[in-house]
Amino acid sequence: MNIVVMLKQTPDTESVIRIASNGKSIVADDLKWIINPYDEFALEAALRLKETHGGKVTLVSYGPQRVVEAIRTALAMGADDAVLIDDPLLAEGDLLSAVRGMAAAVKELSPDIICCGARAIDYDQAQRGAMMAEFLGWPHLALAVSLESDGVKVTIKRPIEGGIVTLEASLPALVTFGGSHSIWNPRYASLPGIMKAKKKPLATKSLTDLGLNPAEFGGNAAKILITALEPPPQRPSGRIINGDLDLEGKARELVRALHEEARVI
Amino acid sequence: MAKNVCVITEFRDGKFRRVSFEVASEGRRIADALGTQLSAIVIGSGVTEKALELGSYGVETVYVADEPALEQYLTETYVTVTAAIIKQCDPGVVILPASVNGKDLGARLAARLQVGLAQDCVEIQVDIGTIKAKWPIFAGKCFAWSSWTEGTIPFISCRPNVMDCLIPEEAKTPQVEMIQVPLPEARSRVQRVDLDTSGKIELTEANIIISGGRGMKEASNYAMLEDLAGLLGAAVGASRAAVDSGWRPHSDQVGQTGKVVNPNLYIAVGISGAIQHLAGMGSSKFIAAVNKDGDAPIFSKADYGIVDDLFQFIPVFTEEVRKYKASCS
Numbered sequence: 001m002n003i004v005v006m007l008k009q010t011p012d013t014e015s016v017i018r019i020a021s022n023g024k025s026i027v028a029d030d031l032k033w034i035i036n037p038y039d040e041f042a043l044e045a046a047l048r049l050k051e052t053h054g055g056k057v058t059l060v061s062y063g064p065q066r067v068v069e070a071i072r073t074a075l076a077m078g079a080d081d082a083v084l085i086d087d088p089l090l091a092e093g094d095l096l097s098a099v100r101g102m103a104a105a106v107k108e109l110s111p112d113i114i115c116c117g118a119r120a121i122d123y124d125q126a127q128r129g130a131m132m133a134e135f136l137g138w139p140h141l142a143l144a145v146s147l148e149s150d151g152v153k154v155t156i157k158r159p160i161e162g163g164i165v166t167l168e169a170s171l172p173a174l175v176t177f178g179g180s181h182s183i184w185n186p187r188y189a190s191l192p193g194i195m196k197a198k199k200k201p202l203a204t205k206s207l208t209d210l211g212l213n214p215a216e217f218g219g220n221a222a223k224i225l226i227t228a229l230e231p232p233p234q235r236p237s238g239r240i241i242n243g244d245l246d247l248e249g250k251a252r253e254l255v256r257a258l259h260e261e262a263r264v265i
Numbered sequence: 266m267a268k269n270v271c272v273i274t275e276f277r278d279g280k281f282r283r284v285s286f287e288v289a290s291e292g293r294r295i296a297d298a299l300g301t302q303l304s305a306i307v308i309g310s311g312v313t314e315k316a317l318e319l320g321s322y323g324v325e326t327v328y329v330a331d332e333p334a335l336e337q338y339l340t341e342t343y344v345t346v347t348a349a350i351i352k353q354c355d356p357g358v359v360i361l362p363a364s365v366n367g368k369d370l371g372a373r374l375a376a377r378l379q380v381g382l383a384q385d386c387v388e389i390q391v392d393i394g395t396i397k398a399k400w401p402i403f404a405g406k407c408f409a410w411s412s413w414t415e416g417t418i419p420f421i422s423c424r425p426n427v428m429d430c431l432i433p434e435e436a437k438t439p440q441v442e443m444i445q446v447p448l449p450e451a452r453s454r455v456q457r458v459d460l461d462t463s464g465k466i467e468l469t470e471a472n473i474i475i476s477g478g479r480g481m482k483e484a485s486n487y488a489m490l491e492d493l494a495g496l497l498g499a500a501v502g503a504s505r506a507a508v509d510s511g512w513r514p515h516s517d518q519v520g521q522t523g524k525v526v527n528p529n530l531y532i533a534v535g536i537s538g539a540i541q542h543l544a545g546m547g548s549s550k551f552i553a554a555v556n557k558d559g560d561a562p563i564f565s566k567a568d569y570g571i572v573d574d575l576f577q578f579i580p581v582f583t584e585e586v587r588k589y590k591a592s593c594s
Contacts, residue, residue: 011403013404013521013540013541013544014539014540015403016406017403017406017407019407026403026407037521037522038522094381096375096376096379096381099376121403121404121521121544122402122403123402123403123409124384124385124400124401124402125372125382125383125384125385126368126372126384126385127371127372127375127382127384128372129372130340130369130372130373130376131372131373131375131376133340133373134344134373134376134377135376138452139340139341139451139452139453140340140369140373140453141453142340142365142369143365143369145515155456158365159365159515159516160365160366161282161364161365161467161469161470162460162461162465162467163458163459163460163461164458164459165337165455165457165458165459166455166456166457166458166459167339167453167454167455167456168453168454168456169452169453169454170452170453173452173453179515179522180505180508180509180515180518180522180523181505181509181522182505182508182509182511182515183515222381222414223379223380223381223413223414223417224381224382224383224411224412224413224414224417224419225411225412225413225414226409226410226411227397227410227411227412228409228410229402229407229408229409229410230399230407230408230410231407231408232401232405232406232407232408232547235552235566235568236568238552238564238566238567238568238569238570239568239569239570240559240564240570240571240572241569241570241571243572247573247577247578247581248581248585250571250573250578250581250582251578251581251582251584251585252585254553254569254571254582254585255582255585255586255589257569258530258551258553258569259589262529262530262550262551262568262569264472264473264529264530264550264551265473265497265530265586265589
C-alpha cells in the first residue's frame with residue numbers, strides 16, 4: 001500500500017506565544033517545535049497500515065528548513081521517505097494555496113491512501129485534509145477515531161455530537177484523524193530508527209520544481225489573510241472562597257455566588 | 266443593495282440542531298449591518314416544513330434540498346448540493362456552524378469554490394461594509410483576525426454555543442426555493458449511525474459542565490460528579506489525564522486533543538489546569554475550580570476557587586445544591 005502522511009510542524013503545546021512587532025505573526029525564534037499531535041496520530045495509523053499490507057509511507061510537508069527536524073523524527077518512527085516543500089510563497093499565502101502546493105507533490109506519488117491530522121494545534125483551521133481530498137477528487141473520511149482497511153476499502157468511526165458514525169470508502173481515499181493519545185498511542189522513535197532516519201531520502205522542492213506557477217501563490221493570490229493577532233481577553237481575576245469557612249460554609253457560598261453573581265444556576 | 270448573507274443550517278433526527286439558530290441569528294445581525302437580506306440553506310430528508318421555522322430568526326429566503334438520499338450527512342453529496350445552492354443564491358457572505366460536519370463541509374466547499382474560509386470563529390465584525398472574523402489560535406493563547414481580499418466571498422464557520430440566539434419579535438414566513446441537484450456517484454457511504462440514546466447531554470452543547478481530572482483517583486469516583494450533574498442538568502467531562510488512565514471514554518475528553526466547550530459554567534474538579542486542558546474550556550463564561558493544591562494553574566483562570574479535598578467538598582456541595590434546588594421548586 002502506497003501511503004502518504006501530511007505532516008505539519010507546530011509549536012509545542014506548552015509554548016509561550018508572543019505576538020511579533022508586525023502585529024500579525026508570532027515570535028518564532030525561541031519556540032520548541034513538535035510534530036502536530038494529530039499528524040502523529042495519522043502517522044501511527046499509516047505505520048500500522050504498512051505493517052499489515054506492506055508498501056511504504058511517504059511524508060509530505062511544507063515550511064522552512066526547521067521542519068526537517070519534525071520530518072527526521074517521523075522517519076525515525078518508521079516512515080520511509082519525505083518531500084518538503086520549502087518555498088517562502090507558501091508562508092505568505094493562504095491555506096488554500098498551501099494545500100494546492102502539497103496536492104502537486106502528492107499527485108507525483110500516486111498514493112492509495114492519505115493520512116492527515118484532522119486539525120493542527122497552531123492555527124487550528126481543520127481544512128488541510130478536506131481541501132486535499134477536493135483537489136484530488138477523492139472521498140474524505142473525517143475525524144477518524146478508528147481505522148480498518150482490507151486494501152480495497154477503508155472504514156472509520158467518526159464521533160459526531162451525541163453519537164458515532166461509521167463511514168466507508170473505496171480506495172484511494174483520504175482520512176483525517178481525530179481522537180487522542182489514549183486512542184492512537186503513537187510509537188516512540190527507537191534508537192536504531194533514529195540512526196536509520198538520517199539516511200532516509202528527503203527531497204526538498206520549490207513550487208517551480210513541482211511544475212507550479214509562482215504567480216498563483218503568495219500574498220497577492222490569497223483569498224483570506226490574517227490581518228492582526230490579539231491576546232486573549234483578560235478574565236477578571238477570580239477569588240478563592242476562603243479558608244475561614246468550614247466545608248458547608250464554602251459550599252453554601254459557592255452556591256450563592258453561582259446563583260446571585262454569575263447567575264448560572 | 267449588498268449581496269445577501271447566506272447561512273448553512275444543520276438538520277438531524279427530524280429537527281434543526283441548535284447551532285443552526287445561532288448561525289441564523291448571527292447571519293441576521295451581519296445582514297442588518299450590511300443592509301441586505303438573509304437566506305438559509307436547509308439540506309436533509311423531510312425538512313421542508315421545518316425549514317419555515319427559520320423565519321422567526323429573520324431568514325427571508327430558504328433554499329431547501331429535501332430528499333431521502335440526503336438523510337445522513339456525507340461529504341461528497343452535501344458539498345455538491347451546497348455548492349450548487351450557493352451558486353444560485355449568489356451570496357456576499359456565507360456563515361455556517363463549526364460543528365463536526367460543518368467544519369468538514371466548509372473546508373471542502375472552500376476548495377471547490379476557491380474561497381477563503383475562517384473556521385471556528387467566535388466573533389464577526391462588519392467594518393464599513395468589510396467583514397472581519399476572529400478565532401482562537403495556539404490553544405486559545407492568542408486570537409487571529411482575518412480579512413478577505415477584494416472580490417472573494419468570506420466563508421465563516423462559527424463555534425457552537427458562542428453566538429447569541431436572537432428571536433425577532435415578529436415571525437415571518439420565509440420564501441421557499443426548492444432545489445433539486447443531481448447527486449454525484451459517491452465513493453464513500455455511511456455504514457451506520459449510532460446515536461447515544463442514554464439522554465446524556467452532549468458536552469459541546471451543555472450549559473453546565475462538571476469535569477473530573479487526575480484528582481478523581483479512580484473511575485468509580487465519577488459517580489459523585491454524575492450525581493451533581495444530575496441535579497444541575499449538567500454534562501460530565503474529563504481531562505486528558507483521566508481519559509489516558511482509562512477512567513472515562515475519549516468522547517468525554519475536554520482539551521486540545523478532545524472537545525472544545527463553551528458552557529455558561531465549567532466546574533473543574535481535581536484538574537490542575539494544564540494548557541492542554543485550558544485550550545478546551547478556557548472560553549467558558551464562568552469557571553469554578555476545586556483542587557486541594559492552592560497553586561494549581563486552574564485557579565488563575567477560575568472565577569471561583571475552592572482549595573480543599575474534592576472528596577470532602579463535592580458531597581457537601583452536592584447537598585447544598587440539592588437544598589437550593591428544593592428551595593426553587
